[in-house]
Amino acid sequence: MAISAATLLNIWETGTTQAPVVRVLTLLTPLFPETPVAELPIGMRDSLLLLVREWLLGTQMDCVAVCPGCATRVEFVVATTALRALAPTITEQQLTIGEQQLAFRLPASIDLLALPRDSAATRHLIERCLIEAPMTLSDEILTAVVTAMTEADPLLDLRIALNCPDCGHTWVAPFDVAGFVWQELDRWVRRLLRDVHSLARAYGWKESAILALSPQRRALYLQMVNDERSVG
Incomplete structure (x- = not known):
């Protein structure tokens, strides 16, 4: 798909002052007008972001991380196609904890936008996404649901295993797809x-x-x- 430079410039100009979640919707909504982007699970939404990145810059993402062991800058490459393959295909999930059955849907942008800014944000998110649940949500149940969500949608909390070529330290680094793609768009627009x-x-x-x-x-x-x- 060809995206006009003027369209991307207008999207960038609007998104620069917005919160990250809103910014993603600003980018995707005009490019996928028939898709309810705000209601898609985060992994499906980020798969669209990665698709836009492919249209604009190709499939190879050149990344840099700082080794926590020796502070060396570690360069690595991530393929957009590999990440898009992680996107979930099923929105609603089932979970068994002991003798209890739970049903939940995967979190979407609309859920993140509705969260209060407090220490109980994770609990509020789980409560919003539960379809069938026991009356009391114990910490054990909450932890189990969070684990099940990230397993069903790896892009919800993407981690990439890295190894430092200088000191040999290995670690798992978080990778923010939405933040990374927006940074690339920002650099692209400034060059333009x-x-x-x-x-x-x-x-x-x-x-x-x-x-x-x-x-x-x-x-x-x-x-x-x-x-x-x-x-x-």
């Missing part, structure tokens, strides 16, 4: 705006005209502008 600035100065074109150019034509014009500067 620098290109617009260069072409506007060189040719006197309006932003709308520059954004309407295909990426290939923009790149060629930029190359000619840079060539002239290097000669001068």
Whole structure:
């Protein structure tokens, strides 16, 4: 799917001042207008984010983490296709704890937006997502449901195993799909705006005209502008 530069620029401009969950919905809703994005389980939602990333930048994500053992910057690559394969396909789940049967649905963005900002956020989230549950929710039941949710939707709390090439330390690092994709979009937009600035100065074109150019034509014009500067 081709996404216009102007569309992405407008999405970015709106999303820069929004909370992370709202920002994700701002990005995805206009690109998938027939999909109830806010009601999708987080893994399904993030699978769409990764698909947008593929359209924009390809499937290979170059990542960096800091080793907790020696503070070395560790570079690693994550494939969007591998992460999208982790997305759940079933929204409602069943869980047996002892003799008790529970049914729950996987958390969605709409649930995260409804949570109060207090220490009981996890309990509130579980209560929202339970379909069938006992009258009393013990800590044991809550822990079991949280575990079952993350097993059913690995993207809900994604962790990546890493190894430091310098000190040999191994650890599991959290990976925020939504945050990572937005950071990449932010860098992409800033590069685009620098290109617009260069072409506007060189040719006197309006932003709308520059954004309407295909990426290939923009790149060629930029190359000619840079060539002239290097000669001068």
